[in-house]
Amino acid sequence: MIECAIRPWEPTDSVEEITELLHLAYGALARQGMHYNASHQPPSQTLDRLSRGDSFLAVDEGSGKIIGTISAYKSTPENWHDYYCRPGLMYFGQFAVHPDYQGYGVAKKLYQIVEDHARQMGATEIALDTAETAHDLIAMYRRWGFEIVDSANWDSTNYVSVIMSKPLT
Secondary structure, eight states: OOOEEEEEOOTTSOHHHHHHHHHHHTHHHHHTTOOOGGGTOOHHHHHHHHHHSEEEEEEETTTOOEEEEEEEEEOOTTSSSGGGGOTTEEEEEEEEEOGGGTTTTHHHHHHHHHHHHHHHTTOSEEEEEEETTOHHHHHHHHHTTOEEEEEEOOTTSSSOEEEEEEEOO
16 A cells, blocks of 8 residues: 655755656656657756646655656646637646556546646646557546547657546536
């Protein structure tokens, strides 16, 4: 059993540690040929993505080690994809759990914090995107109530993404 606390990201948290966590968590997908930004991004990009959103960390209560991260973003007209411009929408990304802690419910706890946060912010819908070939992730999100609603072909990846959404009403 993993005992972890979920808390907001603080600027004093180690961006290098979070970046390393992202690289490790996305490593298996990278080895499958999926070029997720989080699999190779530098600490400066990690910091930018943490700062732009409302970000949360999972911390192992025993060791104090950061074992997970997620960032939630409000929809704005400047978003990269029309779907992410929808009024009432929040979306999340930079979502990862250290491989040693996967399968213990850490991801679900992180996601639930973001869903609750989105509701508190008045969102009526929550969305995400992932590689169309990340079948295990898509299946997990479907179990959490998400459905595929669109697709995107980001310049920074080497795959087509599916955009998945879940109503919060």
